[in-house]
Amino acid sequence: MKNIVLIGMPGAGKSTIGVVLAKTLKMPFIDTDILIQQKQNRLLQEIIEEDGIEEFLSIEEQVILDLDVWGSVISTGGSVVLESDGMRHLKENGFVVYLQLPYKEIEKRIRDITTRGIVMQKGQSLLQVYDERVPLYEKYADAMIRCMGKNMEQIIKELKELWEGIR
Template sequence: MKNIVLIGMPGAGKSTIGIILAKTLGMPFIDTDLIIQKKENKLLQEIIIEKGIDEFLSIEEKTILELNVEGTVIATGGSVVLKPEAMKHLKKNALIIYLKLPYMEIKNRIRNITTRGIAMKKGKTLLEVYDERVPLYERYQDKTIRCMGKNTEDIVEEIKAIWEEELCSGPKSSNQQ
């Protein structure tokens, strides 16, 4: 059974929506940021400060590559799309859902940018991170959910409908690209 993988910017609601979606569909839930924190025994921001962005991204990639689950809702860190091997691993057995929000909404939601554990290089602005990642989210997504103006339940119901449609349509033939 396929996984449902949620991707999107920090603040898009991947963890919150993921938990409710998993409960709604009766599936297990994994938050890769929490796995990283448990493995490293540190908060994401502490890892970034102590080891640097590049090492953090390597840890995130390794964590994703070690995931071997089926029928699970997975909330990823916003930076997962920066590592093609990690995304390739996730896409093997998943429906990738991009939770899309406009930049100003992301900016309004992220109040703790310096302590949240966002993988952004020194000197980069949140807008630069957004502009860098949006094309990657769009490249890797199977479906995009426009989340602006919707509550959590609406988004969960939209994903549930996509999931049920996916289950009914069955696996794609191997010659479709």
């Protein structure tokens, strides 16, 4: 059985939705951001500040490449789409779903951009990050769920139906 891989912007709800989806489908849940923090024994923001963006992306990609699981719900960091080898690995073993939200909603959901562990170049705005990543999310996604205006139950129902349709 393949994995269900959730991608999307920080604040899109990948981790929250992933936990509930995993419970609903009786599947294990994996959050790659948590795996990175456990492996490094540091918060994402600390890794970015201390080691830089390129090193963080390298660490993130290695964590993804080391994943050897089947039949799991995997929540990824928003920056996962920036490393093609990692995404190739996720797609080989999974069904990738882009949790899509408009920029204004992402902006509302992200309270403090400086502590969130978001991969951003110095001087780059959240809107610029959004504009850079959306085409990549769309490129790698096998399916997209438009999350705006939907509650958790509606999103989970759509994901469950998608999953049942490909099994």
